[in-house]
Each structure stands twice: as structure tokens, then as C-alpha cells.
Amino acid sequence: MTLTITGQTQSIQAIEKLNELSGESVKLCMQCATCTGMCPMALEMDFSPRKVMHMAQFGLMEKLAGINTYWKCASCHACSVKCPRGIDIAKVMEALRQQVLRKSHNYIEPSEISAETIAEMPQIALVAGFRKFTS
Amino acid sequence: MCETDQKTVKKMPRVATGDRAILPEGAKTIPVYIMGKMYEVPETLTIMKAMEFAGFKFLRGAGCRGGICGACPTVYRMAGDYKLHFGLACQTVVEANMYLAQIPFFPANRAIFNIDEIGGLPEAIHALYPEIFRCVACNQCTKACPMDVDVLGYISALKQGNIEKAAKLSFDCIQCGLCASRCMGEIPQYHAAQLARRVYGRYIVPQAEHLKARVAAIESGKYDAMLDELAAMSKEDLEKKYVEREREPDFAEIGSWQPKETRYL
Amino acid sequence: MKISYYPGCTLKTKARNLDRAAVASLETLGVEVQEIERWNCCGAVHSLTADDLIHQVGPVRNLIRAKEQGADKLVTLCSMCYNTLARANQIMKNDTVKRDTINRFMDEEIDYAGEVEVVHYLTYLQEVIGWQKIKDQVKIPLTDLKVAPYYGCTLQRPAEVGIEPFGSYALMTGLLDALGATVMNFTAADKCCGSYQVLGVPAGENKAAAAIVNLAADAGIEALATSCPLCEYNLGKQQGQMIAKGNITAHVPTYYFTQLLAVALGLDTENCHFELNDPTSAELLQSKKCLAAA
Numbered sequence: 001m002t003l004t005i006t007g008q009t010q011s012i013q014a015i016e017k018l019n020e021l022s023g024e025s026v027k028l029c030m031q032c033a034t035c036t037g038m039c040p041m042a043l044e045m046d047f048s049p050r051k052v053m054h055m056a057q058f059g060l061m062e063k064l065a066g067i068n069t070y071w072k073c074a075s076c077h078a079c080s081v082k083c084p085r086g087i088d089i090a091k092v093m094e095a096l097r098q099q100v101l102r103k104s105h106n107y108i109e110p111s112e113i114s115a116e117t118i119a120e121m122p123q124i125a126l127v128a129g130f131r132k133f134t135s
Numbered sequence: 136m137c138e139t140d141q142k143t144v145k146k147m148p149r150v151a152t153g154d155r156a157i158l159p160e161g162a163k164t165i166p167v168y169i170m171g172k173m174y175e176v177p178e179t180l181t182i183m184k185a186m187e188f189a190g191f192k193f194l195r196g197a198g199c200r201g202g203i204c205g206a207c208p209t210v211y212r213m214a215g216d217y218k219l220h221f222g223l224a225c226q227t228v229v230e231a232n233m234y235l236a237q238i239p240f241f242p243a244n245r246a247i248f249n250i251d252e253i254g255g256l257p258e259a260i261h262a263l264y265p266e267i268f269r270c271v272a273c274n275q276c277t278k279a280c281p282m283d284v285d286v287l288g289y290i291s292a293l294k295q296g297n298i299e300k301a302a303k304l305s306f307d308c309i310q311c312g313l314c315a316s317r318c319m320g321e322i323p324q325y326h327a328a329q330l331a332r333r334v335y336g337r338y339i340v341p342q343a344e345h346l347k348a349r350v351a352a353i354e355s356g357k358y359d360a361m362l363d364e365l366a367a368m369s370k371e372d373l374e375k376k377y378v379e380r381e382r383e384p385d386f387a388e389i390g391s392w393q394p395k396e397t398r399y400l
Numbered sequence: 401m402k403i404s405y406y407p408g409c410t411l412k413t414k415a416r417n418l419d420r421a422a423v424a425s426l427e428t429l430g431v432e433v434q435e436i437e438r439w440n441c442c443g444a445v446h447s448l449t450a451d452d453l454i455h456q457v458g459p460v461r462n463l464i465r466a467k468e469q470g471a472d473k474l475v476t477l478c479s480m481c482y483n484t485l486a487r488a489n490q491i492m493k494n495d496t497v498k499r500d501t502i503n504r505f506m507d508e509e510i511d512y513a514g515e516v517e518v519v520h521y522l523t524y525l526q527e528v529i530g531w532q533k534i535k536d537q538v539k540i541p542l543t544d545l546k547v548a549p550y551y552g553c554t555l556q557r558p559a560e561v562g563i564e565p566f567g568s569y570a571l572m573t574g575l576l577d578a579l580g581a582t583v584m585n586f587t588a589a590d591k592c593c594g595s596y597q598v599l600g601v602p603a604g605e606n607k608a609a610a611a612i613v614n615l616a617a618d619a620g621i622e623a624l625a626t627s628c629p630l631c632e633y634n635l636g637k638q639q640g641q642m643i644a645k646g647n648i649t650a651h652v653p654t655y656y657f658t659q660l661l662a663v664a665l666g667l668d669t670e671n672c673h674f675e676l677n678d679p680t681s682a683e684l685l686q687s688k689k690c691l692a693a694a
Contacts, residue, residue, distance in 0.1 A: 074608070078553070123414070124410050127443065130268050270441060270458075296413035
């Protein structure tokens with residue numbers, strides 16, 4: 001992935017917002033891709049965690065808004081515990097999710113899940129899923 | 136102005152009619168703020184009567200006026216304090232510098248179900264109200280309840296699959312909807328609780344044996360003759376019979392009293 | 401001995417097998433289990449955004465219940481509950497600003513500052529009871545059962561609340577060893593099963609879970625032991641569907657470690673509620689002659 005950097009592509013405010021929400025500093029990332037290697041969900045993602053960190057470093061919020069990476073993240077912290085730069089990447093993913101959810105957009109709609117699915121799921125799947133996917 | 140004969144118009148004391156409040160002679164008034172506007176109202180009134188005194192007319196949002204129908208939930212705050220308080224307009228007495236608004240209805244989700252089809256398992260409730268899993272235990276629902284119901288407690292019980300506990304904890308709910316109005320999870324707690332009580336009544340609580348026996352006796356026609364006899368009586372005879380009816384004395388020990396008329400036992 | 405216990409929502413219904421086996425086992429080991437009163441859902445996942453305190457209120461409220469009821473330790477079992485409670489407790493213990501905000505918000509509760517210690521059941525078994533005592537009480541050793549500890553995510557991550565360091569499985573290994581089982585190594589023991597992602601995935605098509613089951617089968621593992629109802633759902637209950645969809649080739653029966661403990665202690669199998677597992681779970685133990693005669 002090649003990023004053309006211009007004055008317009010960089011959004012300092014977006015980076016600051018992301019850092020504030022996550023409590024992390026995305027600038028620390030050195031693009032080693034250990035996170036992608038550790039991620040159990042990487043195959044489901046259209047952009048790997050490393051690429052997302054790269055986008056985040058430039059505050060490319062428009063690009064980040066349309067990808068599925070942070071919706072496929074299972075918050076398992078496999079990336080976080082192995083990051084050589086000590087970034088809690090799971091928190092960056094949560095910050096990306098929250099930026100969408102806080103505008104009252106749901107990623108899944110509880111009312112559209114079938115009664116059979118809800119009846120079968122353990123409660124923690126519903127509680128955790130609604131936390132991560134509903135506003 | 137229409138013409139009136141000033142001599143025939145007697146100066147009437149200010150008396151409200153119907154549900155309107157009566158201001159007693161010399162009563163003290165206090166300021167309350169209804170939807171932001173100040174009104175001087177007698178300090179002895181309930182919020183509902185005070186609003187009527189101020190000129191509001193309840194077309195909806197008032198029901199039993201006895202604190203049980205849940206139609207008149209009110210949110211209020213005292214001037215100078217951030218804290219929100221909740222009550223029923225027909226039960227809560229006004230206080231000076233009260234800022235208040237009525238929440239007569241809240242557009243909470245209410246599921247449609249057939250009680251005979253959904254079955255008695257907690258999953259039935261989970262499927263109809265999956266939003267209960269959005270609860271964050273913030274407890275605003277419990278704080279908002281004008282009936283002191285442990286709302287968080289019964290939502291927790293429902294999440295844990297304990298319908299009986301939810302039904303019992305929510306027994307005093309009057310369906311006013313204040314809980315839902317405060318919920319950051321957009322949960323319709325009171326509707327979920329009502330469903331829990333219905334499922335509890337239909338599937339879980341044991342059916343009373345004596346009730347079943349009595350229904351069977353009624354259906355077998357055991358009491359038809361008695362009813363026919365009553366139905367055929369004149370009004371006077373019926374009244375006489377009522378006045379002369381035998382009554383079990385209050386606090387009679389079980390089995391210690393028998394009516395003289397034993398034909399119907 | 402008496403402990404305060406936080407079960408969690410799922411353990412009261414779909415994961416009764418995790419809960420009942422755990423409580424019955426502790427009672428056999430001479431511990432009185434006291435479920436805390438008026439507990440609520442822990443929230444299942446720790447909120448990861450720095451400014452989001454409202455999602456800490458749920459777990460903290462449970463810790464307040466424990467404090468009110470005079471407990472200095474709260475034992476819990478479900479991996480997700482453990483993680484959420486322990487991480488919220490860290491905030492209350494270490495972050496004075498967040499602690500004050502949360503305490504102020506919960507003006508109907510007593511103040512809390514991390515006084516209660518959140519302890520996982522496995523840690524409790526090792527530290528308070530000890531593997532030797534458990535070994536001494538084993539009635540039906542799980543001889544020849546090749547079982548691998550499966551920790552998943554939240555027992556070990558992040559490090560500050562992990563029941564043991566990332567990559568170490570000593571606690572469950574110690575327990576299974578004491579129960580007489582053959583403990584197997586397993587490269588996917590800390591891999592995530594897909595967790596709540598299962599909400600958007602058709603039954604049997606959770607690739608992360610299928611990969612774990614396949615790795616276990618390839619390693620000659622006969623059974624997996626877990627402590628999380630969501631892991632059990634993804635890895636165990638979905639196995640029939642995963643086979644039907646061709647995503648795994650063979651069953652690897654999945655258990656809660658508490659079920660294996662109860663079986664080895666010779667408790668009535670009623671306590672294990674095997675009807676809530678995939679049918680292969682009870683069948684495997686039957687074939688190993690590990691189930692107490694009914």
C-alpha cells in the first residue's frame with residue numbers, strides 16, 4: 001500500500017482524537033506487522049492491523065471509515081501483548097469502533113438477529129457483541 | 136364586554152370545579168416552574184392539581200389519580216441543584232422552586248407475542264427483548280422509579296435467566312416508563328418486566344389445585360340452579376336476601392364457623 | 401473455609417455445567433461457596449476507550465456488593481467475567497481520577513477503592529487448596545485422557561490481570577495433572593476462538609474456531625479444557641455444524657475444566673450437566689470409563 005502524503009492527507013486532529021480515545025500513541029508504530037501475524041481474524045479483514053496502524057498514523061479517517069478491520073477485531077489482545085513498541089493495538093481498534101458508534105450508527109442491529117440465534121447464543125456473546133457493535 | 140347586571144353578580148370565592156384545585160382562604164402559594172415558566176401555586180397541592188390550578192388541562196397523562204395507573208410520571212429538579220427527581224404527578228406534593236415536566240409517554244419498544252406460543256424459557260424473553268443485553272448497570276432506571284422497584288435487579292435477573300426473580304422484583308411496576316426514559320441502553324425495562332410476569336404466571340408459578348377444582352365444578356353446572364334462582368328473583372327479594380345474608384365473623388378461626396344455610400355447600 | 405463467588409449470567413443458564421461442577425467440587429474439597437447477593441452482569445468485555453467510564457460501572461458495582469458483604473476476595477470462573485472484573489478493579493485501585501469519577505457517579509453506593517481482590521477459580525485452587533490435596537481426593541483418575549488446556553484470550557491478556565504469564569499454562573496443567581490426565585501441549589492454547597464475532601457468523605463457519613479444533617486434532621489431542629462459556633460455544637457446541645460444513649474433520653470433545661474436576665472427584669455426573677455440551681463430550685469420558693456409575 002502506497003500512501004501519498006500531502007498536506008490534505010494528514011489530519012493532525014484525527015490523530016490526536018484517536019490517541020485521546022485509545023490512550024495510545026499511534027506514531028510509535030514501526031510497521032513491523034507483528035500484530036498482523038498474531039491476529040486470529042486477519043484473514044477476515046480487508047486491511048490488516050498493520051495497514052490500519054499505518055492509516056491511523058496519517059489520520060486518514062475517511063479511508064478508515066470504510067474498512068472492516070476494527071469490526072472484525074475480537075479484542076483478544078494477541079497483537080497488544082506482542083507489540084515490540086508497546087502499543088495496545090486493541091485499544092486503537094476500540095477507538096476506531098467508538099468513533100463510528102458514538103455517532104449513533106450501529107454495526108449490527110439487535111432487532112435483525114433471528115430469535116433462534118439469540119436463543120442459542122450464550123449471554124456473554126450478546127452482551128459483548130452489543131458492546132462492540134451497537135451505539 | 137357583554138352586559139351584565141352588576142347587582143345580581145355575587146362575588147364568588149375562587150373555587151375550582153371538577154378536578155380543578157380549590158385554593159383555601161389564606162393559603163400560601165409557592166413558585167413552581169412548569170416547562171420552564173413560573174407559576175404561583177398553593178403549597179398543599181400535588182403536582183397534578185398544581186398544574187390544573189395553573190391552567191393546564193390534562194387530556195392525556197392523567198388516569199387514576201391514585202398513584203397506581205402510571206399515567207402521570209414527572210421529572211423534576213430543585214432550583215440550584217443538578218439532581219433529577221422522579222415521581223407521579225398525582226402523588227407528589229409541590230415544593231418551592233421545583234422545575235418540572237411531564238413524561239406521559241415514552242416511545243419504548245414493545246414486543247408482540249402470543250403467550251401460548253413463546254414457552255416458559257428465559258430465551259423467549261431474550262429473543263423478544265435482546266436489547267436487555269445492552270444494559271451497563273448504570274442503575275439510572277432504579278433511581279428513576281417512582282415505585283422504588285429494583286429495576287437494575289430485575290434486568291440483571293432476566294439476563295441471568297431467572298424469570299421468577301424478575302417477576303417478583305418487578306411486581307410493583309406501574310408501567311410508567313420512567314426507567315426507559317433514562318436508559319442509555321435504550322431498553323424498555325417495564326415491558327420486559329411485564330413479559331416476565333406474564334411468562335411467570337403462565338408457565339412457572341404452580342397452578343392452584345383448589346382453583347382448578349372450582350372451575351371444573353362451575354363448568355359441570357353445579358352452581359347453575361343457584362344462579363337461576365337468583366336471576367328469577369324480584370329486585371326487592373334480591374335486596375332483602377342481600378341484607379339478610381350470613382357473614383363469617385371477622386377473624387374467625389378456620390373451621391370454627393358454619394352458615395345456617397347449608398344447601399349450597 | 402468460605403469464599404465469595406461471582407458466577408456471571410451465562411453460568412446460570414447455558415453454562416450451568418461450568419458453574420454447578422465448580423460449586424459441587426469446591427464443596428467436596430471442603431469450601432463453602434457463597435454467591436454474592438444482588439450481582440449484575442459484568443459487561444463481558446472490558447471497555448478499552450480511555451474516556452469511557454460508564455462501562456466500568458457494571459463490574460465495579462459487583463465489587464461493591466462483595467465489599468458490602470464483607471469479602472476481601474471474590475472468586476470467579478468465567479474467563480470474560482474474570483477479565484472484566486479484574487480490569488475494572490485495577491482502575492479503581494490505581495487510577496484515582498477515574499475512581500473518584502466512578503464513585504461520584506454511583507452516589508447510591510458506598511465508595512470503592514479496589515479493596516476486594518478478584519481471584520480466578522484456578523488460582524484459588526492452586527493457592528488455597530493445592531494440587532496435592534486435590535490429587536489425594538481424586539476417586540476416578542482421568543487416566544489416558546489426552547487433554548490440552550485451552551486458555552483463549554482473557555485468562556492471560558493483558559499481563560496486568562493475567563492469571564499467569566502469557567504463554568504459560570501451569571495452572572490448568574497442574575490441575576489436569578493432579579486429576580491423572582495426560583496433559584498435552586497445544587500451539588493454539590492462547591489463540592482467540594473468535595469470541596463475540598460469532599454474532600455475525602453463520603453456525604459452523606467460525607474460521608478462527610475451526611482452525612483451533614483442527615490444530616488440536618492434528619496434535620493428537622482428545623479433549624480440550626476451557627473456562628470460558630464463549631470459547632465452549634465456539635469450539636465445542638459448534639463442532640457438529642463445523643463438521644457438516646466441512647470446516648473441521650473430527651470432533652475434539654470440549655469440557656469446562658470444572659467438569660473434569662468434578663468427574664475425577666467422583667461426583668454425581670448430574671453436577672456436570674453434560675447435556676449442555678456436545679454429545680461427544682460425555683461419550684469420550686464414558687469410553688474412558690471415567691464417569692461414576694449412575
